[in-house]
Amino acid sequence: MRTRCSIPEKTLQEMMRRMLRIRLFEERASDIRVEAKLPGVLHNCIGQEAAIVGACMALRADDFLTGNHRSHGHPIGKGVSLAPLMAELFGKRTGVCRGKGGSMHLADFSAGSLGESGIVGSLMPVAVGAGLSARLRGTDQVCLCFFGDGAANCGPFHESLNLAAIWKLPVVFLCENNGYAIHTPQAQTTAVADIAQRAQGYGMQGEVVDGQDVLAVHDRVVHAVARARDGSGPALIEAKTYRYCEHSEFGEPADPPPYRNEQEIAFWRARDPIELFLGRLEAWGALTREAFAAMKAAVRAEVDAAVAFARQSPAPEPQALWEDVFI
């Protein structure tokens, strides 16, 4: 069965499932952290799931992606299994990075996820290199490079856009613009209204898309990926979205600094990407409330199983400290 948006129903449902997997994974990780069971810090992306999933689902299995510090959602968006991600948050031996990376450094090379970075903007040039490598190896792989509005003011953003453009590389730059660089609003850090405007200065296409609308994001990224794949070069897509959570979660929960107001939060909460999408799928008859509830229960069970796996997994052996410095 096909819907009026021409995407197969199964694909639409999978989009919803991946958005739920991100949200429930992070909600659970947050709860567990508060119970003081998780070491370190979390940067959650709840509220931004449509931008992530819409973009990731435009990729082929052998395509690459790079993330940032707020990046649990990126490998999940690409469809990786949750248990090794959760075990990584626990710092366990069975973690996707064997407990060496943690929340800010998830990577699953088997799914083309080339890593995430605690340094803002730092992986953007690396994404360019993955695109260059695809060219030099003679494949038609594409690299999807996630970054935030904060990274758009770092040098590597500008250097990366320029390199990808002059070399016409298959890289799609996907800005998750959640409005804040930590606690500082975009208006204080960026003289242009849209990060996408900057694409023009590098000779590439740039466009703004509603980041709460998974299908809108998907449509534009599918287009950009297709162009990148056929050799037409990179693109910059800016998804306007919102971060429900605080910049990071560390230590005892505390009141955030008063940097955003209730009206703003209410405005974005009313445009929740999962609710928006659910409303549309319901209207199209592509997903009933009951089927949604069942999907959510199944995802919750998957998250439960991931947590159980993480809890039961052994800590890394002391010997692991010394392993993997060099190949």
Next chain:
Amino acid sequence: MAEMTYAEAAKQAIVEEMRRNRRVFVLGQDVQTGAYAEVLPEFGPERIRNTPICEAGFYGAGIGAALTGMRPVIEAAFSTFCYSAMDQIVNQAAKSRYMFGGQASVPLVIRAFVAYTVAFAAHHSDRPWGLFAQVPGLKIIVPTTPYDVKGLLISAIRDGNPVLCFDDLTLASMRGDVPEGEYTIPIGLADVKRVGSDVTVVAVGGAVHRALHAARMLEGDGVSAEVVDIRSVAPLDRRTILTSVAKTGRLIVVDPAPGTCSVASEVAATVAEQAFTRLKAPVVRLTAPDIPVPFSPNLERLMFPTGEDIVRAARELIH
């Protein structure tokens, strides 16, 4: 065997590896018109890749290519330019393998000149091997002869890890015999460049040739100096150094980099920890002072340890 310069031997290593392995490519500023102009028709602009002046960008592109199956060689020009890509080198190239639990490998070579004693002043004259030795996950080589640079660079290109190769520009026109075709010198092995019995002189980069010069002068005094070329700063070949000091009982370390927390310090500390009882005299470090490199040749020449400094230090140790 063919006689050639250090610079020619280095290029030969890279060009031969490019012929053997299509995954090897070069990127950097002006590579098409500079050192690789004559092989541009053979390899084309995709593999001899000119870059804009954007170190963070093109180092990162090299790292991304390395993470996904390529073997890039970055021509970095001056070592100080690496600082503009410090995040890429330190946070991405060096740490990715460890941080991602062994999933990643970054088979990347970065070649950078160290140019000193040529009045390039402070922004072009650093010898930063010790600075980068503080970064676990990097290998660091400092070849000192045409023979060594070819063998070490072939090893570096075949290595699965990021390798920084510092080319001491004072050696670029130095000539020596180099075998035709492929051979490798393992990274992590020091080289005894001259055998002796009275004092060990451990040196890095161009200082190796100052040490050899000093050893010839000392020979006239009846002093037999052994010269150990560090060759690989990371991993450091402690065994060869300790074996030499166990034999001679005396150690002079010569390093043209600033002395504080330097490679010279690491060698001295290693010997103090592991061969203290074999020492007949205190360890001597001859390094640059902790000063930026000045422009005026009259000042710059005061910066770096000379052959005469080494001779003087050896005489004091022995008498």
